[in-house]
Amino acid sequence: MTHHVVPVRIYLLVFTALILLTALTVVVSFYDLGGGRLHYANAVVALTIAVTKATLVVLFFMHLRYGSHQTWVFVGAGVFWLLILVGLIMADYLSRPWLPAAPWLG
């Protein structure tokens, strides 16, 4: 049985990138990137860095880059369903008008 043995150099490069991205996300979080107007700018940047880090881990540490097509389909399905979960929930909550509570409910 022969599987792809990833060179140590690649693991160390990925690890270094993960450390640098962690430092970046911590430093950046102290600055208001939206200039007081775009209140979600920081969240977008933090999420982008997190997705990048997760992608590095999945591709190299979890060997997806060298994985079978079925594995790619499974991972893709997982991400796709997660987007449905969060996307449809937020589409509902953000578009739903909130009626004031009836007076007898306090």
Place this chain on the structure above:
Amino acid sequence: MAETVESPLQHHFASAEQQYEASNLGMWAFLVTEIMFFGGLFAGFIVYVSFYAEGFAEGSKHLDIALGTVNTLVLLGSSLTMAMAVRSAQRGRRNPLLLFLGLTLALGLVFLGIKSVEYSHKFHQHLVPGAGFHFDSPVAQNVQLFFSFYFAMTGMHALHMVVGAGLLTWLMVGAARERFSAEYYTPVEVTGLYWHFVDIVWIFLFPTLYLVARHQ
């Protein structure tokens, strides 16, 4: 009488390669269900942070960013040693395998130790949801909700770490008994997948809980 060595190839698989592929894909399938499990927690968090941004920001600022950052680095380091453990197993090197499994376990325990220090701080600061919760703010109720999410999400993550630590211990026993070789190291590989997944959950938990409101 010599002990009979049980072949790792089970009779319902055609080949070792097929068995490996099946185990690997099985672990990925499990991890997809885990994505949905943690995804539900994250989806709940996103809904409430969009409702109660102010209270959640106040709560987030009471988390210890230094300990959170150190823990992130510890967990990333444990992922590196786990990847190196799998690599050692692939090459059939027993002693490096034991070393890297041991390092991964040690880093995992350091993470849990730091997490428990953070938890005890929260207890002393009366930030644990329930009768003892106390927070001076007009949005204290929403801060309490933030800490409910904090403890549910990091607690579930820590529980996964404990399970992972158990799996690593089991792997170390197996490695010491020469159960793994370059031909058969599936348990090391799939435990590695699980460990990296738990790392990824933290990669998202850290900015979500600790960083989201630092700039305010």
